[in-house]
Structure formats: C-alpha cells, structure tokens
Amino acid sequence: MINTFTLFSKFFSSSLNLYNFLIKSIRWNKNFLLGFFDSHLVHYPTPINLTYAWSFGATAGICLVIQIISGIFLAMHYTPNIDLAFSSVEYIMRDVPNGWLMRYTHANGASMFFIVVYGHVFRGLYYGSYMQPRQLLWCSGVLLFILMMATAFIGYVLPWGQMSFWGATVITKMFTAIPGIGEPLVIWLWGGYVINNATLNRFFSLHFVLPFFIAGLSIIHLALLHKEGSNNPIGVGSGIAKISFYPYFFLKDLTAFFIFMSVFIFFIFYSPNTLGHPVNYIPADPMHTPSHIVPEWYFLPFYAMLRSVPDKVGGIITMGGAIAILFTIPFFNTSEIRSTTFRPFFKICYWLLVVDFLVLVWSGEQSLNEKCVVYLMFVSQAATVYYFFFFILLVPLTGIIESKLIHYK
Known part of the structure; x- marks a missing residue:
C-alpha cells in the first residue's frame, strides 16, 4: 500500500514538473492557443x-x-x-x-x-x-x-x-x-x-x-x-x-x-x-x-403538466410555459442574498419544488385508468400549480420579504 502511494506521489510530482516546464515553454514561445487553454482550464x-x-x-x-x-x-x-x-x-x-x-x-x-x-x-x-x-x-x-x-x-x-x-x-x-x-x-x-x-x-x-x-x-x-x-x-x-x-x-x-x-x-x-x-x-x-403512451422518464414532468390541463391548447401552453419560465427567474428575482443556505423560508420553498418535480415525474408515468383518473389529475394539477407558483410568486415575494427584514430598524 505504501509503495503504491509512493509511486503515485512520484508520478504526480513528475507530471506536475513536466507540466510547469511545458507551460514555461508555452509562455516563452507565446503560443496563443496553448496559452488560452492554460488560462481557461489550468x-x-x-x-x-x-x-x-x-x-x-x-x-x-x-x-x-x-x-x-x-x-x-x-x-x-x-x-x-x-x-x-x-x-x-x-x-x-x-x-x-x-x-x-x-x-x-x-x-x-x-x-x-x-x-x-x-x-x-x-x-x-x-x-x-x-x-x-x-x-x-x-x-x-x-x-x-x-x-x-x-x-x-x-x-x-x-x-x-x-x-x-x-x-x-x-x-x-x-x-x-x-x-x-x-x-x-x-x-x-x-x-x-x-x-x-x-x-x-x-x-x-x-x-x-x-x-x-x-x-x-x-x-x-x-x-x-x-x-x-x-x-x-x-x-x-x-x-x-x-x-x-x-x-x-x-x-x-x-x-x-x-x-x-x-x-x-x-x-x-x-x-x-x-x-x-x-x-x-x-x-x-x-x-x-x-x-x-408515455415519453422517456426525463420528459415525464412536462408530460404530466400537459395531461393536467383538459384543454389541448391550454395543455400545450402550460407545457411550453414550464420550460420558458426558466428564462424569467433572473429577472423575477428580488433577493439580495445569493445562496439558499442563508434563506430559511426560500429553502423550504426550494425543497418543496424538488419534491414537486419528483411528484410530476411519478404522475406522468401513471396510466389514466377509470379508477384513479380523478386522483391523478388532482395530483398533477396541484403539482403544476405549485411549479408555476414558485417561479412567478415565491421567487420575487421571498426576496421582497427578506429585503424588508434585512433593512428593518
């Protein structure tokens, strides 16, 4: 075990020395492509x-x-x-x-x-x-x-x-x-x-x-x-x-x-x-x-949203909107705090979104038979509502509340 570790350490050290030598050569020769690689990946x-x-x-x-x-x-x-x-x-x-x-x-x-x-x-x-x-x-x-x-x-x-x-x-x-x-x-x-x-x-x-x-x-x-x-x-x-x-x-x-x-x-x-x-x-x-008929599992959340709306056009708009709404979150955000680690209320909303997404995956996989169609439709519709509720209301609203609390005197 010690010999293996020693060999690995020597190999790593030799590789690092070789790399440093090459980098010095690259910079000495002012090679643009290799220099670009070095500055962006190394x-x-x-x-x-x-x-x-x-x-x-x-x-x-x-x-x-x-x-x-x-x-x-x-x-x-x-x-x-x-x-x-x-x-x-x-x-x-x-x-x-x-x-x-x-x-x-x-x-x-x-x-x-x-x-x-x-x-x-x-x-x-x-x-x-x-x-x-x-x-x-x-x-x-x-x-x-x-x-x-x-x-x-x-x-x-x-x-x-x-x-x-x-x-x-x-x-x-x-x-x-x-x-x-x-x-x-x-x-x-x-x-x-x-x-x-x-x-x-x-x-x-x-x-x-x-x-x-x-x-x-x-x-x-x-x-x-x-x-x-x-x-x-x-x-x-x-x-x-x-x-x-x-x-x-x-x-x-x-x-x-x-x-x-x-x-x-x-x-x-x-x-x-x-x-x-x-x-x-x-x-x-x-x-x-x-x-x-069901799509692959990675499309199931959006397929569940499509099925949750009885109207064909409404279902398509809902499914497309579920993807398009991701573009809006940088502009709906009102929070001054970046990491959810320090946002206790938003953290609850975030983890509910994760659970909501998994529920949509599950409901999209299920067959709409006569015995459970009402139950599945209710679950899909509730999950769809929360999905849009999170991005449209919770993202800006939690940021406003946090800002008020931060600057409260």
Missing part, C-alpha cells in the same frame, strides 16, 4: 470553497462527448428508412461487433445526461447562479436544455418501435394547435400527410446535427462562465480566496467522474433496459395504438 482562478455540486457541469460536458462519439458509431450502421430502421437497430445489437455496447451506451447515456443536467439546474437554483451578473449564463444554460430536449425526442423516434412511432405522432400533432399555421406546419414537418419515410430521414438528419450545435453553445456557455467567474456556496463574489483549477478541482471533477461512470457502467452492463420502455422493442405499427 490556471483559471477558482473559488477555494467549491463543493462536488460544481462537478455537474464538467460531467455534463463529458456526457455530451460520450453521446456524440457513440452516436457517430451508431450512425455508421443505422438505416433511416421506415422499412429497415427497426431491423438496422437489431442488426447493430446482434451482428455488429460491440454494437450492443454502443447502443446501450447511447441509450442510457441520454438518461445519464439528463440526470446530470437536472442536478446542474437544481444546484444553480439553490446557490443563486441565475442572479446578477450571471443572467446571460443562466439563459444560455436554459437554451442548452431546450436543445437537449429536442435532440433527445428526435433520437427516441429513430429506433422506430411502437413507442417511438406513437410518441412522434402525439408530439408532432401538438403543432396543429397553433392557429392558422398549425396544420401546414405539421404537414411540412412530416413531409406528407402522415408520418412516413421523409419524416424519419429528417429526424435522423436533425438528430445528427443538433449535438454539434449543443457543443458550440456549450463553448459559449463556458465563455460566459469564465467572463463572470464561478459562483460559490456562500454566494459572496469578493473576498473569497481563489486557487488554480488544476490540479485541485481537476482531481475533484475526476473523482466525480469516476463515481458517475460507476453508475453509468452498472446500467450499461447489468440493467440496460431499466430506463427505457419494453414496448419499444415491438416494431412500429400504425394500425395498433399502445394502451399507454
């Missing part, structure tokens, strides 16, 4: 009190890389044709060397990506990462989230199973609710009057291209972060000691990465279909509708 000044909650961002970037690489390998063997798509996926799973590994990595990688991103979003909400001067940083993150959702939905259609086909039918038909242009828009999106081969080709093309847009926007997101600097758990901008990102936070993110990969590998090798739907292993059949 010697980037980072608040000394960052916790593992700040590792969600780096892990999300790794998830994006995993999805792009595995997606490229899958695209080499996938056939975007309604008669061959399902068979091509089975061919990848059964006949392509390690094709099953690429498929399960990509399929479960989407779920892991959303788990990490949801953790990243809720961490930002808790520690006030949306507050001035990071409004643009927050809004760019929300835009990334929307692009992720679009890419994930389109990708779910590609295996051309029962849930893929009927999920695409239900979601794309929602555009018909747009007055005037709804019907022509859906026909244009489908490439005809029904979902057909043109639809699948378009979805495949978009699913291949969109991740590169996400990667580009991620660089902008990172640039905005480095422009304003990282937030920290106590929410104080000045007076916090800062250290270089490497090697301290690099090792911290590396530890978080290994924990993440342990969970990820467990799902790939031991439980690859847990986060998916078995119905999607049945080839798409336009003549047979599944008894219970």
Whole structure:
C-alpha cells in the first residue's frame, strides 16, 4: 500500500514538473492557443470553497462527448428508412461487433445526461447562479436544455418501435394547435400527410446535427462562465480566496467522474433496459395504438403538466410555459442574498419544488385508468400549480420579504 502511494506521489510530482516546464515553454514561445487553454482550464482562478455540486457541469460536458462519439458509431450502421430502421437497430445489437455496447451506451447515456443536467439546474437554483451578473449564463444554460430536449425526442423516434412511432405522432400533432399555421406546419414537418419515410430521414438528419450545435453553445456557455467567474456556496463574489483549477478541482471533477461512470457502467452492463420502455422493442405499427403512451422518464414532468390541463391548447401552453419560465427567474428575482443556505423560508420553498418535480415525474408515468383518473389529475394539477407558483410568486415575494427584514430598524 505504501509503495503504491509512493509511486503515485512520484508520478504526480513528475507530471506536475513536466507540466510547469511545458507551460514555461508555452509562455516563452507565446503560443496563443496553448496559452488560452492554460488560462481557461489550468490556471483559471477558482473559488477555494467549491463543493462536488460544481462537478455537474464538467460531467455534463463529458456526457455530451460520450453521446456524440457513440452516436457517430451508431450512425455508421443505422438505416433511416421506415422499412429497415427497426431491423438496422437489431442488426447493430446482434451482428455488429460491440454494437450492443454502443447502443446501450447511447441509450442510457441520454438518461445519464439528463440526470446530470437536472442536478446542474437544481444546484444553480439553490446557490443563486441565475442572479446578477450571471443572467446571460443562466439563459444560455436554459437554451442548452431546450436543445437537449429536442435532440433527445428526435433520437427516441429513430429506433422506430411502437413507442417511438406513437410518441412522434402525439408530439408532432401538438403543432396543429397553433392557429392558422398549425396544420401546414405539421404537414411540412412530416413531409406528407402522415408520418412516413421523409419524416424519419429528417429526424435522423436533425438528430445528427443538433449535438454539434449543443457543443458550440456549450463553448459559449463556458465563455460566459469564465467572463463572470464561478459562483460559490456562500454566494459572496469578493473576498473569497481563489486557487488554480488544476490540479485541485481537476482531481475533484475526476473523482466525480469516476463515481458517475460507476453508475453509468452498472446500467450499461447489468440493467440496460431499466430506463427505457419494453414496448419499444415491438416494431412500429400504425394500425395498433399502445394502451399507454408515455415519453422517456426525463420528459415525464412536462408530460404530466400537459395531461393536467383538459384543454389541448391550454395543455400545450402550460407545457411550453414550464420550460420558458426558466428564462424569467433572473429577472423575477428580488433577493439580495445569493445562496439558499442563508434563506430559511426560500429553502423550504426550494425543497418543496424538488419534491414537486419528483411528484410530476411519478404522475406522468401513471396510466389514466377509470379508477384513479380523478386522483391523478388532482395530483398533477396541484403539482403544476405549485411549479408555476414558485417561479412567478415565491421567487420575487421571498426576496421582497427578506429585503424588508434585512433593512428593518
């Protein structure tokens, strides 16, 4: 054990010495690209009190890389044709060397990506990462989230199973609710009057291209972060000691990465279909509708909101508004205190939001049968009301109350 530790210490020390030598050489030669890399990823000044909650961002970037690489390998063997798509996926799973590994990595990688991103979003909400001067940083993150959702939905259609086909039918038909242009828009999106081969080709093309847009926007997101600097758990901008990102936070993110990969590998090798739907292993059949059509688990909160409103147009507006309202929180905020750690009343509201989100996930998964439809609708509607109540009223109201108490004499 001592020898192993000694060897590791020597290796780490040698690596650090080599790095310092290279950095000196880089600066002596004034190499712009390597100097840019050094200033933004190596010697980037980072608040000394960052916790593992700040590792969600780096892990999300790794998830994006995993999805792009595995997606490229899958695209080499996938056939975007309604008669061959399902068979091509089975061919990848059964006949392509390690094709099953690429498929399960990509399929479960989407779920892991959303788990990490949801953790990243809720961490930002808790520690006030949306507050001035990071409004643009927050809004760019929300835009990334929307692009992720679009890419994930389109990708779910590609295996051309029962849930893929009927999920695409239900979601794309929602555009018909747009007055005037709804019907022509859906026909244009489908490439005809029904979902057909043109639809699948378009979805495949978009699913291949969109991740590169996400990667580009991620660089902008990172640039905005480095422009304003990282937030920290106590929410104080000045007076916090800062250290270089490497090697301290690099090792911290590396530890978080290994924990993440342990969970990820467990799902790939031991439980690859847990986060998916078995119905999607049945080839798409336009003549047979599944008894219970549900999206992937990461869309369930918004699907529950859609179902909670009896009116079709109202449901679509509610679902879209649930995502769009995330853009408004930097501008609705009235609090002078950044971290929820020091906001006892808002902390209760925040944790109720977390529970509310989990309730929406649960209710979105449930089937609306005759025995429990009234109960499920009530739960979904109550959870939806609190979701909007939090962002529209509680965020500004708690800030006003806190300001009154702070300046009370």
